[in-house]
Amino acid sequence: MENLLLLHGALGSAAMLAPLKEALQRSYNVYTLDFSGHGGRPLPQESFSMQRFVQDIRQFLEEQQLEQTHIFGYSMGGYAALSLALEQPERIRSIYTLATKFSWSVEAAEKETRVLEPERVEEKVPAFAATLAQRHAPQDWKQVMRQTASMMRALGQSPLLTPDTLPQLQLPVQVAVGDRDNMVTVEETLWAYRLLPDARLQVLPNTRHPFETLSIPDLSQHIRQFLEQVSR
Template sequence: MSRNVIGKHAPINGINLYYEIHGTGTPFIMLHGGMGSFTMLNAISSDLIENYQIIGVDLYGHGRTPLTDRPIRIEDMADDIAGLIEYLGFPKADMLGYSLGADVAIQTAIRHRERVNKLVVISTAFKRSAWYPEIQQGMSSMAPEQFIGTPMYEEYQKVAPRPEDFARFVASMTQALSQDYDWTDLIPTITAPTLIIAGDSDSFPPSHAAEFFRLLGGGQKDAGWNGENLIPSQLAILPHATHYNIVFQPALLLPIITSFLS
């Protein structure tokens, strides 16, 4: 995707939320993973602009959206996204989120059901305890020096309004990711048809993605000869896919996503 597009900032909930729009058609909001920015999703967003109006967002504190004194909280970021949909004049939008962005998308669908048409959730868990123990430990012990030289650090230094805020950003993210959560009772309240995508070698067991699907009403009975018992939501477990490479596999992801959206 060309990076010649000039992004804008929307005044939402006391922050200046960065977004950029590509293409025309049905509005489709895309939310990146933690420590990244919208560019993290380039591998899949570039092919989707032919049929959708892609609204790429830099989540609060990430990328081009400045970090303020507001803590980083999933629920607050979900309110930001709902606010952006209203700001742009859309009654509702399709939404895709990866990792942290998927958490934000889930909470948007829970807290602002009227704003979400279809939901694509890539590589996240609906409760903290589902992540493998080493992942939980890593979330709670992040330090700025761990990121020096990584693409995430380089991107932040390149695009952040205040690159010198990186240490404060990591501290805020560590605090956010250290909080326990369990949305088991909230997942069934999601009304948007939802596509759950996970890797068979993700940072949580495939059984957790199957449980997510079950909470949405799937995997409980035979679909029937004519598919009469199919539910609107779907589940895809991608082969040889990890938490880290899953969004860089457009040949696997795009047919599943476009089929679901259409």
């Protein structure tokens, strides 16, 4: 069977992808990983960065001795997967991104990070704060959130996926977005699709951003269909 690596999004963890892994593991050798500081992994000495997360994937591939793999990346995970492909395209067979924000600027980063204030989250959305505390224990979820905001600001200043770099990615890519995603627009997904040389575009109906709201049976079927196409 071919290898498939599932990557979680910002503030997420590998555990969130467990149902998707279970749905796909009869067809592929499925792997998941926690990015640094997520899912209980130690916080890195330096601040979060997309380069740090790309290094996490590289190290994981080496540890698991995966010479080549398909990757599914949800949200930030999709951005990290494509960023890795810029460095080591030979390691990746294909990439399926879902709800990945491609359009990063200073203004976009400022908008995204307004909601990443731990004290405000704890006051206004205590249930979400409790979920994050459990998800990232024993690490401090507030620090995870602050460092995520810092990473987003850095992306706003210096995005890795640009009109110059995206056309360099020659591997098959499927970019998917929900039609009701309030964080990622169809327009920015279409922008990336047009710049990628071997891309497919998918707009999922009646679909919002949070991974927890997705239909795992539907998503696993979409992933299978894509991988079957590129593996022929």
